[in-house]
Amino acid sequence: MAIHNTIGKEGEETARKYLESKEYKIVEQNYKTKRAEIDIIARRKNELVFVEVRTKHHEQYGTPEETINYQKRMRLQRNAEAYVHKTKYRGPYRIDAICLIINGTGLQRIDHYESICE
8 A cells, every 4th residue: 555545544543533532423434425535424513524634744745734725625515515415414514624744753733624615
C-alpha cells in the first residue's frame, strides 16, 4: 500500500476516535457514492454530520486545509445531498472537516472545522 494510503487510513481512524471522544456516534465510515466517498458519517444530538478527513505527513508542501478548495467543498455538498436523498433523512445536517498531521512520531495536530459548506 502506498504511503499516502497508509497515512490516509491512519488519519481516518484517528478522526473516528476523536469524534467518538466528543460524543459523536459513527453511523458509517467510507460510504461510497457514485462519484466519491464520504469518509465519516456521524450523528451528534439531532444532527447528521458528514466529515471529510484530510491527513498529511508534514506541511512542507502545504496544509491539509489547503486541499479543501471550492470544487472539493461543492463535491462534498453534492455527496451529502445524495446520501440525504437516498436515505430519506429529513433532519438537520452539516459538513465538517478534520485536518491532521501524522508522521513517524505520531499525531502532530488535529483540527476540527464545523460547517465548511454553507
